[in-house]
Amino acid sequence: SQTIHQWPATLVQPVGSPLSLECTVEGTSNPNLYWYRQAAGRGLQLLFYSVGIGQISSEVPQNLSASRPQDRQFILSSKKLLLSDSGFYLCAWSRVNTIYFGEGSWLTVV
């Protein structure tokens, strides 16, 4: 069966520090991969999606970036975090017509 792992689960980072969130999928190949952000009291916002290795599409301009170095690995990064980057980040994968989410990563920028 397919599983999705996302880490770290929680982190507190100072403003201006770098960020790296990692996501891996097991049990499937060539999935579509996604990074979403869920701010407090707001809906899910799609940040990046990828349909293949090295193929990244950005939905919202910001100081975040994403990379897909391997088929089943998706990384969300930032060189310098802003206070507004705080939120709940969710990785997801899909094939055919449904989507599966990881457990999420809580980021607090202080």
Added chain:
Amino acid sequence: KQEVTQIPAALSVPEGENLVLNCSFTDSAIYNLQWFRQDPGKGLTSLLLIQSSQREQTSGRLNASLDKSSGRSTLYIAASQPGDSATYLCAVRGTGANNLFFGTGTRLTVIP
């Protein structure tokens, strides 16, 4: 651009009640619609998926309906239990890899 709205934003009901959560979307050209459950601080768990050609899907005490022409879906929960307390989100999918639009969710509290 597709817009998805969920009303109400929050709902409290006593245990045992039947309830309906609503989802509306502006563009009826959808591929499918999916209902999710999200527990506090957790990821999303898929509950039901309705293809655009279907009218409803059932899983246990849950029944989801889809009226594509009017841009509406409902999630019916029968005999609610405290364990049903969570936020419920609907999402509609168009064509393409990035064409998934989420509502802001309904936070359900079932009071014992």
